[in-house]
Amino acid sequence: MSDNKIVEPAEENSGNFIHTLIEEDLAEGGRDYGKKVHTRFPPEPNGYLHIGHAKAICIDFGTAEKYGGMCNLRMDDTNPTKEDVEYVDSIKRDIKWLGFDWDDRFYYASDYFPKMYELAVKLIREGLAYVCELTPEQMHNNRGDLSHPAVSPYRDRPMEESLDLFARMKAGEFEDGRMTLRAKIDLNSGNFNMRDPVIYRINHMKHHRTGNDWCIYPMYDFAHPIEDAIEGITHSLCSLEFEDHRPLYDWVIEHVDLPAKPRQIEFARLGINNTVMSKRKLRQLVEKHYVSGWDDPRMPTLCGLRRRGFTPASIRNFCERIGVAKVNSIVEFSFLEHCLREDLNQNARRTMAVLHPIKLTITNYPEGKSETFEVENNPECPEDGTRTVTFSRNLWIEREDFMQEPIKKYFRMFPGNEVRLKTAYVVRCTGCKTDSNGNVTEVLAQYDPATRGGNTPDGRKVKGTIHWLDADTAIPAEVRLYDNLFTVPEPEQENFLELLNPNSLEILTECKVEPSMMQAKAPAFFQFMRQGYFCLDQDSTQDHLIFNRSVSLKDSFKKKN
Known part of the structure; x- marks a missing residue:
């Protein structure tokens, strides 16, 4: 079982701790940046955005909007393993669809590779980084525990030697996993992220933008604060799993030579029941053909939700109303559907459709005759106008709207019962036709000409109303x-x-x-x-x-x- 708790969203967002912290920063005596609030949305272009990303998008872009600030869009393409321009294009499209814009502030993490390398070299020169030759398995076995410090036999490697090895790593002399560059922080730290974390690794894989120019790539924990600082970000808003990484974020900001000093603030990720949000799992669903693609309407991806019929307004309203929390939780998918119904109730055009059709013949309606009715497109929005529907002797109705032997409290069509055909006439069912197996193939009824529009001038009550279509024009x-x-x-x-x-x-x-x-x-x-x-x-x-x-x-x- 998950440790997440199910939450019931409030109808109105009661507050936002991120805004409180930003206002404290901007207040007199607080952390004064001397410029506008500047946030960023930094997706990794290795998959399509999902509803969880929508929450982050609304927080990042929405916070900047609230304070009249700016929000950058940055592709965090520091890991070439699964990255592709297809995902870059889809991310842009989804953010635009939600109604947000980054203006001309579109960046790639890979734009900063030369600067990151330069800063890593500087850390080595200052005795704050070293080249380590432990394998991933050895590094794990030597990470220690709460009672014992981590161990690295390469920690006191001479600075000149580390500089030489790091340059040769960059030149491609070593195979993947042969060496790493580690920050020299504290092998005894109670926060294992600070126990000399890896900040560069070797990866001989072609990058979707830089090609084969690089075979060493910065780790996210090293790259991200540098990217934020270069772009002048004031508040780096990220999900809760980075809370334990914040000391490392601050350490990098403190020890690199960049003017901006962003502040990292963490918020809880969005969880929704009856779905998965792991990119790895979503990718498996797509690549193993359990779904038709990233935009399959059953997927929690934004392109899938868009294809299913979710609107930007419904998703933004959903994100606003679930609020911003400090504890992971799960929101019911039914609340997302609730937000969609609210939007579509105001904006969706009404129409009649028969999903499981069976023929209805109005036996006393003249053959060859037809008439029309004007009906509202949306009763919630009279300005949407009306449309014309045609009525004739031959109609389609839903198969479930007829029963030969009705159950208790069944008010639709059965022999001898009257029902109202929506906007048209009141009809009385007179029977049905069946095939050799006893299956109903046609329902028979007679209409009351005095009930045009569904009215009953004599005041008689008709409990059932069903929809229908003209079989000649449907x-x-x-x-x-x-x-x-x-x-x-x-x-x-x-x-x-x-x-x-x-x-x-x-x-x-x-x-x-x-x-x-x-x-x-x-x-x-x-x-x-x-x-x-x-x-x-x-x-x-x-x-x-x-x-x-x-x-x-x-x-x-x-x-x-």
Whole structure:
């Protein structure tokens, strides 16, 4: 079980400790930087951004906005193992989609490789770094414990020798893992990150920007504070796992010759149930084809959420309302869905769609006749106007809206019962037709001409209202219904692939939608009456409409709370 706790988000964010600390820094007598608040968002370009990154983006860019400051976008490309320009482009696209902008402040960590090397050499000259030849296994075995200091037989290596070896490391004379450069700090520190940490390692791998210019690369803990200082960052906002690394961050800032002195502040990462957020695990899902790609609508990636129909407003509202905490926690996915419903309820166009169609014949409606009704596109926004729907003798209704033998409190169609066809007429079911196996193939009904618009002039009560489509004008569509990708609330386990939900995707190919849908362009948003909120998929064409269910109408989070 995880140590994370489930939290119930407040409807309004009650406060933000990061803002409190920044205001203390900016106040008289506090830490006065003498310039604007300057933050940065530093993703590693080795995968696509996910909903957890959205929280960090909102904190980094949102904090700068709050104080009239600036936020840089920096690609932390210090590890060439999995980095690619594909990820760089996707990161830019996702941040823009969320509504944030870095103006001309776009940087790469690799831009600073020469300066980092220069500063590492300076540390060696000052007796604050040395070349170590321990293998990773030996280094681990010699790291000591709380009662015993770490050990390195190379710690007192002469400065000239370390300078020579470091230059030869850079020149490519040694194989991967043969040597490292370590900061000389404190082998007896209670914080193991300070026990002479590695700050450079050898990696003979082509970099996506610098090619083969470098075969040694700085470690994140060394590179990151230097990048911040070079860019003039005032507040380096990062996730909670870097709290124990803060002393090393401050040590680097103190001992390198750069004017800016950024302050690191940590906040808790976002966890959501029924999904994984590890890039390694997400990559496995993609590369082993358990999902269709990084933008599969079941993925927690921003491109996946976008394709599913989540809006920037819903995600930013979600990030704002869960707040900024100092303790890791898990937020229910249903709250993210709740935020989406709130947005789409105001902005999604209403339409009728039949997902499991069965034919309804109005036997007393003249053959060849049709009529039209004007209906609102969105009752929440009258300014969205109206559309025209056609009614005729031959209709489609949902298969579940008819029962030959109704169960208790079933108010929809069954022989002898009246129902209201949404916006059209009241009809009385007169029976059905079945095939040789007893399966219903057609429902029969008669309409009451006096009830146009669904009104009952005589005041009789009609309990059931169902949606419908004109069979003569409705067009076919494919609809994809999504559920949780995993069967358990906390799948962040090594056997996570065994926890995949086999029913996370259901594809319906015989659906019917209004003919006006042919004019829609992805990612148009709709509320299918009585069904849920849907968006037009990017692969949709006029000849083959494809809709993704973004979220159902039922709000489990709201009901629970």
